Amino acid sequence: IILPFIPFRSCNITITEINGRVILERKFIKGLSGGLISIGQIPFASGGLYFLLMEIDGKNFTKKFQVEKQ
Numbered sequence: 001i002i003l004p005f006i007p008f009r010s011c012n013i014t015i016t017e018i019n020g021r022v023i024l025e026r027k028f029i030k031g032l033s034g035g036l037i038s039i040g041q042i043p044f045a046s047g048g049l050y051f052l053l054m055e056i057d058g059k060n061f062t063k064k065f066q067v068e069k070q
Contacts, residue, residue, distance in 0.1 A: 012055040018048060 015024040024042055047069030054061045 009057055011057075014053040015042065016051045016053065018050065023050075 009029075011028045013024070013026045013028070014022060016022050047067050049064060049066055052063045052065060054063075
């Protein structure tokens with residue numbers, strides 16, 4: 001995940017399964033994340049649709065993404 005190139009004080013990231021079950025929650029502070037967050041080590045239960053929810057300085061963003069079965 002590449003964070004937007006904007007100055008931010010904090011960023012909360014949540015990844016959920018399509019049924020709403022949370023599989024990742026992280027908080028990042030400006031300057032400590034470097035603008036790039038790897039989700040490659042997340043143990044996705046299976047392939048399917050997931051939601052990425054980001055709160056950056058009080059503004060919410062949502063993105064749907066798909067993980068392929070391996």
